[in-house]
Amino acid sequence: MKAYTRPILLISIILLVDQISKFWVKLNMLIGQGFNVLGDKFQIHFIENNGMAYGMEFGGEFGKLFLTLFRIIAVAGIGYGLYYMVKNKYHRGFILNVALIFAGALGNILDSTFYGLLFSESTPFEKATLFPADGGYASIFHGKVVDMLYFPLIEGNFPDWFPIWGGEHFLFFRPVFNVADSAISVGVVLILLFQRRYFKEEHVEKESVNSEVLED
Incomplete structure (x- = not known):
C-alpha cells in the first residue's frame, strides 16, 4: 500500500487545488x-469552454456529450494503467507523471459531468450560484469547463518583412487554462523529457530478471 501513497497524495492535491480555484472563480467572478x-503578465481571467483543454471546442451538444463520455472512458483506462504501473513497480517518476495526467483529466471531467447541475449560468452581468433553486444551467455530462489562468507574456506586431503574418498583431501566450490543464501538460512534457531514463531503467531491470531466470 505504501507504493500508492505518493500517487494518491499527488492526485488529491491537484484535484483539491483545481476544484477550489474553479469554485472560487465561478462563485466570485x-x-x-x-x-x-x-503585473499584466499573469492574470486571472474567467472564461468557460464547451470543449477540450486550453479553450478548444468540439462540435455542439452531441460533440460535448461524446467528449465527456470519451474522457470518462480514457480516465478509467489511465487509472487502471496507473494501478498496473504501481503494482509492477515501474519507475517512480513515470508513475507520478501519469498521476499528474490522471488528476488533470479527472479534474476537467468533474466540470463537464457535474457543474451544469451544481451551478447557475455565469454571465457577464451575473455571478453563478451554487445549488440554484431553479436547477443548474445544464444536464449531466453537459457542464462547461472553468478556465482562469492567463499569461499574455509577449504582445506586439510582426515586422512587415515577416512571411505570411507581416505587420499583423500577435500575442504569446493566448490560451486561458486551469490547474487541471497544467497538470496534464506538465505530466506529458516530463514523460517526453525523461522517457529514456524511465524506460532505460525498466529495460535494464527486465534484462536482469531474465538473466536470473536463465541462470536458474
Whole structure:
C-alpha cells in the first residue's frame, strides 16, 4: 500500500487545488472578468469552454456529450494503467507523471459531468450560484469547463518583412487554462523529457530478471 501513497497524495492535491480555484472563480467572478496577479503578465481571467483543454471546442451538444463520455472512458483506462504501473513497480517518476495526467483529466471531467447541475449560468452581468433553486444551467455530462489562468507574456506586431503574418498583431501566450490543464501538460512534457531514463531503467531491470531466470 505504501507504493500508492505518493500517487494518491499527488492526485488529491491537484484535484483539491483545481476544484477550489474553479469554485472560487465561478462563485466570485463574472464571465470575462479578470484581474492582474503579477503585473499584466499573469492574470486571472474567467472564461468557460464547451470543449477540450486550453479553450478548444468540439462540435455542439452531441460533440460535448461524446467528449465527456470519451474522457470518462480514457480516465478509467489511465487509472487502471496507473494501478498496473504501481503494482509492477515501474519507475517512480513515470508513475507520478501519469498521476499528474490522471488528476488533470479527472479534474476537467468533474466540470463537464457535474457543474451544469451544481451551478447557475455565469454571465457577464451575473455571478453563478451554487445549488440554484431553479436547477443548474445544464444536464449531466453537459457542464462547461472553468478556465482562469492567463499569461499574455509577449504582445506586439510582426515586422512587415515577416512571411505570411507581416505587420499583423500577435500575442504569446493566448490560451486561458486551469490547474487541471497544467497538470496534464506538465505530466506529458516530463514523460517526453525523461522517457529514456524511465524506460532505460525498466529495460535494464527486465534484462536482469531474465538473466536470473536463465541462470536458474
